[in-house]
Amino acid sequence: MTKKKALFPGSFDPFTLGHLNILKRALTMFDEVVVAVGVNQNKTGMFTVDRKMEIIRLATEGMEGVLIDKYDCLTVDYCRQHGIHHIIRGVRNFVDFDNEKAIADANRKLNPKVETIIIPTAQEYAHISSTAVRDVIRHGGDTSAFIPKGIKNLF
Numbered sequence: 001m002t003k004k005k006a007l008f009p010g011s012f013d014p015f016t017l018g019h020l021n022i023l024k025r026a027l028t029m030f031d032e033v034v035v036a037v038g039v040n041q042n043k044t045g046m047f048t049v050d051r052k053m054e055i056i057r058l059a060t061e062g063m064e065g066v067l068i069d070k071y072d073c074l075t076v077d078y079c080r081q082h083g084i085h086h087i088i089r090g091v092r093n094f095v096d097f098d099n100e101k102a103i104a105d106a107n108r109k110l111n112p113k114v115e116t117i118i119i120p121t122a123q124e125y126a127h128i129s130s131t132a133v134r135d136v137i138r139h140g141g142d143t144s145a146f147i148p149k150g151i152k153n154l155f
Helices: 017-026 049-059 075-082 094-110 130-138 149-154
Strands: 005-010 032-038 066-071 086-091 115-120
Touching: 005 017, 005 075, 017 032, 017 086, 017 115, 032 049, 032 075, 049 066, 049 149, 075 094, 086 094, 094 115
Parallel strands: 005 032, 005 086, 032 066, 086 115
Antiparallel strands: none
16 A cells, blocks of 8 residues: 655754644644755755754654655655655745745646645744744744754754
8 A cells, every 4th residue: 555645845944843733733644744854055044954854853753654854956856756746834824825825836837746735833833933943042042932842952
């Protein structure tokens, strides 16, 4: 029996409780979810791609069906290369939704076999953005309300 697999792509700089919430909910729909860290040559993040992958690995330790990877191509090309037909995207608000819908529409034009599933973040995590978390980290603030327990000592 073929496993139902989805791709959860992002920069994950860093991986937050909001990301974890989306991932857990995606795992109720799919046997496997590939959390794929995108390599963006034009963007310098706070963490290296390898560090991001390590953080995600620790945050998802013990979770069944989670695969972690990185990619440096169009998201739909990664899907094509790995036989994935669903992309998972999380949204916090209407602005996120509009952006993600535009990307989903473009992806569908590039590869009609790939469908995007947009999952709204649970209300208790809707205020969390990676940008805000990076600012808290930079200033030595308490990140425990924003990032998974298993990774808070990494910053």
